[in-house]
Amino acid sequence: MPSEGLALNLKYRGENDEYTAYSYLDIGRLCDSLGKYHESLEFFTKSSNIFYNLFGEDSHQTGLTYNAIGMIHHRVGNFAEAEEKFNKSSRIIKKILGEDNRLTAESYACLGRLYKDQGKCPESLECLNKFLQIMTN
DSSP, X not given: OOOHHHHHHHHHXXXXXXXXXXXXXXXXXXXXXXXXXXXXXXXXXXXXXXXXXXXXXXXXXXXXXXXXXXXXXXXXXXXXXXXXXXXXXXXXXHHHHOTTSHHHHHHHHHHHXXXXXXTOHHHHHHHHHHHHHHHTO
């Protein structure tokens, strides 16, 4: 499912380029919306690896790709892997953007939904309350 944009980025910018990573991320989102979770995970992982190589683990871009990977694992029932990625993403986003940022709130919401689906109601409630607290301030 690679796009023409990805092909151009690979041709002119190469594999280890920020724009190539964003192309992989966009294709991963498209695959996710089509229910092609295995393909989506592959594209998100490629994007994550490039961002990690370019900016390190503690970058906004790497944190967002960890969250995307966590969402796919959550959708297919790999809860332990989803929790690991959501927690990594949350730690990075909070470190970079602070506790009162919309993306931090979204990371709490992802964890809250995951915990709900696992039957971990107290943890879910804690995360979702943090989400609401940030979003209403």
